[in-house]
Amino acid sequence: MNSLTHNSQMMPSVPVSSDAGVVLAFDVGGTDMKVGLVVGDLGVASHEVLDLQRHRTPLDGARSGDTVCARIVELFHEYAQAHPQQKIAAVGVTVPGIVDEINGVGIYSANLGWQNYPFTATLTAALGVPVAFGHDVAMAGEAEFNLGAATGKSDVAVLVIGTGIAGAFFADGHRIQGAGYAGEVGHALVPGPDGKLVILESLASAGGIARRYGEACGTVVGGARQVLERARAGDVTAVRIWAEAVDALAFSVAQCVAMLGTNTVVLGGGLSMAGSDLFVPLARRVDELLTFQRRPDYVPASLGENAGLIGSALKARSLLTGGTLLTGGTL
Amino acid sequence: MNSLTHNSQMMPSVPVSSDAGVVLAFDVGGTDMKVGLVVGDLGVASHEVLDLQRHRTPLDGARSGDTVCARIVELFHEYAQAHPQQKIAAVGVTVPGIVDEINGVGIYSANLGWQNYPFTATLTAALGVPVAFGHDVAMAGEAEFNLGAATGKSDVAVLVIGTGIAGAFFADGHRIQGAGYAGEVGHALVPGPDGKLVILESLASAGGIARRYGEACGTVVGGARQVLERARAGDVTAVRIWAEAVDALAFSVAQCVAMLGTNTVVLGGGLSMAGSDLFVPLARRVDELLTFQRRPDYVPASLGENAGLIGSALKARSLLTGGTLLTGGTL
Structure with missing residues (x-):
């Protein structure tokens, strides 16, 4: 305890x-x-x-x-x-x-x-x-669990998405520690767009999104925010890379739901500033991946x-x- | 509590x-x-x-x-x-x-x-x-956690593999309940052999193994045990289907390790009777999928x-x- x-x-x-x-x-x-x-x-x-x-x-x-x-x-x-x-x-x-x-x-x-x-x-x-x-x-x-976005919730995944991705998982009102090894969701495997297994943060972190867009276009972009702006403007490569990031993140959220019964997903870190461009397609994709499981709520981190x-x-x-x-x- | x-x-x-x-x-x-x-x-x-x-x-x-x-x-x-x-x-x-x-x-x-x-x-x-x-x-x-194979361990996944697959996850010495929705690892997604997402138990349960072998060969087999016997005898389809089952199971174990810090994996149910044909390749494949994470121990369920x-x-x-x-x- x-x-x-x-x-x-x-x-x-x-x-x-x-x-x-x-x-x-x-x-x-x-x-x-x-x-x-x-x-x-x-x-x-x-x-x-x-x-x-x-x-x-x-x-x-x-x-x-x-x-x-x-x-x-x-x-x-x-x-x-x-x-x-x-x-x-x-x-x-x-x-x-x-x-x-x-x-x-x-x-x-x-x-x-x-x-x-x-x-x-x-x-x-x-x-x-x-x-x-x-x-x-x-x-x-x-x-976030005690004072912020997830106050009063029991089964929560807090995902901080920036240069990398890390998480804090709560089940039954307790944070899962796993002797310090729990929560390393950024290094959890997801199926990549080419079918190979890669770690989540290589596709879905702000750093990964910027890097992948740069590699695909042979240019350097300032960050994931710029990729999102280009996607909004109709750049097909940016649209694809953003969608692949959302897909990867949805896969990991669906794992949390199946294994932990996660019912609330708190998104923090730089990428969460994307707002509905992240939250809406993420919720839709997770919904597609689940069957009988509870659908989680998605809330932005509130403590900055x-x-x-x-x-x-x-x-x-x-x-x-x-x-x-x-x-x-x-x- | x-x-x-x-x-x-x-x-x-x-x-x-x-x-x-x-x-x-x-x-x-x-x-x-x-x-x-x-x-x-x-x-x-x-x-x-x-x-x-x-x-x-x-x-x-x-x-x-x-x-x-x-x-x-x-x-x-x-x-x-x-x-x-x-x-x-x-x-x-x-x-x-x-x-x-x-x-x-x-x-x-x-x-x-x-x-x-x-x-x-x-x-x-x-x-x-x-x-x-x-x-x-x-x-x-x-x-198994209190009296059986995982006595004295803190971060444990108990996987019961029979007709389907279900799990009980323990972290920090507590079972994760998730309001009743935790542990449904059999319905967690894994990348299938053709790259499509499928649920774990479709590939790795005893039922799934028998069904897939039957579909591949156009025959009906008595169960996963028979598929294993054929694999031991060198039947290439049986070898492939057994290996795909192990791969799928390893993927889900690696998810547990990354997210929960799982350190002990207890295997029960009919498929665990396969013994070293299951335990050895499973441990090897999980090892390949992990990087800095702790490698779990694998133990057979002991209470039958x-x-x-x-x-x-x-x-x-x-x-x-x-x-x-x-x-x-x-x-």
């Missing part, structure tokens, strides 16, 4: 007062790291990110766990000095890759270089406050690009309430 | 004494219904099915919920009379189709005819003992064809310990 979700169900009966202190939340990416103070009573869906900053992620190959933690400690003290009126009571950290939340370990990140790095232990010792550690998209999913920060703050805040909101050994 | 699994984790600390009474368990199928007394301390993996009987399932179209319940009540009284020394303290019932365990409702069964039939309420009123109601393969999965009875008895037994083993509203 280590996931945040198990416990956040209890939040309404255990309101967290704002004098419990604020959370300093970090969202560490392959290029940049975001940091901000998350204030407000997260249990009742009001929250605010103060003094949001973006810094370069200090990478140093296999030593990147150390360099990233050192930078987090440095920024913690800078925020404490800059905001003496805010008591930083806990820290939330999200990273990409394979994350063992229960033991607080970054198992593996191809982009950032670490293997089995003990983030929670390192940061807790250095900072002296509780540290919540999680996967970036899983924490964004927690935020700070969902990861908010989710990690939510998890950090749950640490502050001790065993009440967090049973089990996430720390 | 309504699933059995959430609570069975606690079983070792709450041993169920045998004087708590026995469970009369029913496994209702499309043709036959099995019934037997399940005795023994299920919490420590000892159990025995006494006076196992098989009866015709009394079907009557849309009224089949009523006729099946009436037959269950009849058999309950027969067992009570025939075994006066055994106190039947609870009843477990499993059915196929879409099952809402939490509300005790058979939502839908194509083969048995009911829609939204209130099994738990009907039987509890008629029998005066607690009734545990569940999906047949889900309960078989619970038995009574797994469903045992699982439903396990769930019924958990009702007897009241709130201790079963929190939430499964009744």
Whole structure:
């Protein structure tokens, strides 16, 4: 019972007062790291990110766990000095890759270089406050599930579609962790247009769409948005590549429905900005692929690009309430 | 927190004494219904099915919920009379189709005819003992997960491969319910040999294998076992159809791994009797389909064809310990 979700169900009966202190939340990416103070009573869906900053992620190959933690400690003290009126009571950290939340370990990140790095232990010792550690998209999913687009739903797939695709799956009101290996839907197989098996994100991520269009036309486009604009203008190659992306995404959504009973699909990330050009054909294609199964609802993510920060703050805040909101050994 | 699994984790600390009474368990199928007394301390993996009987399932179209319940009540009284020394303290019932365990409702069964039939309420009123109601393969999965092949594992897919294919998925030590819609892996899509999308069980079930071989050769074979024997003897059509079944199954296992972090695959049902002819090429093909993901272990189901009875008895037994083993509203 280590996931945040198990416990956040209890939040309404255990309101967290704002004098419990604020959370300093970090969202560490392959290029940049975001940091901000998350204030407000997260249990009742009001929250605010103060003094949001973006810094370069200090990478140093296999030593990147150390360099990233050192930078987090440095920024913690800078925020404490800059905001003496805010008591930083806990820290939330999200990273990409394979994350063992229960033991607080970054198992593996191809982009950032670490293997089995003990983030929670390192940061807790250095900072002296509780540290919540999680996967970036899983924490964004927690935020959408608890405070955002999927509030009140039980069987939810949160798909974040940007350069790649990652997911957070919830079943029966719990996030599926799979020891850190769940949710890697971007690397799930789909049948490609030529019948070969490829990974979902090669066809359906914003990065994949732009790359495939560029390869098909021998030109470079700025991104998936430009492919969509050309498709709207009638460019047949753009229309085809967009449709193939939707087909691939529909295939994976249909897998979630068949295997998990997914009933709500939250779409976030850059590609979700396509709006009805994505949502309408996706729902139609999923419907074609299903038979007796429930048809899911499709909703856009509502918390924007700070969902990861908010989710990690939510998890950090749950640490502050001790065993009440967090049973089990996430720390 | 309504699933059995959430609570069975606690079983070792709450041993169920045998004087708590026995469970009369029913496994209702499309043709036959099995019934037997399940005795023994299920919490420590000892159990025995006494006076196992098989009866015709009394079907009557849309009224089949009523006729099946009436037959269950009849058999309950027969067992009570025939075994006066055994106190039947609870009843477990499993059915196929879409099952809402939490509300005790058979939502839908194509083969048995009911829609939204209130099994738990009907039987509890008629029998005066607690009734545990569940999906047949889900309960078989619970038995394998708690007492059988997957004991001690957290992230498990139990695949029962017979005439069709159904699954029970466990993540983080909990069975995924999805309001009764989870686990329908037999109806999940896979790319077929000709590139078209088909449902898994059309290629990889014992029924599908026999049918496809018959269509390819213009002959009728007794079953998948015969196709396997012909493949072993070098029949190229049988070899191809067996390999396509393994490929399809591997595709679905790889989906589970990517999405759920599945780490243990339990294979049950008739097709699992193929042994290394199934397990070895399946593991090899899944390995080819994965990249950074954990490779699952493959284990044969260990409880045999009574797994469903045992699982439903396990769930019924958990009702007897009241709130201790079963929190939430499964009744």
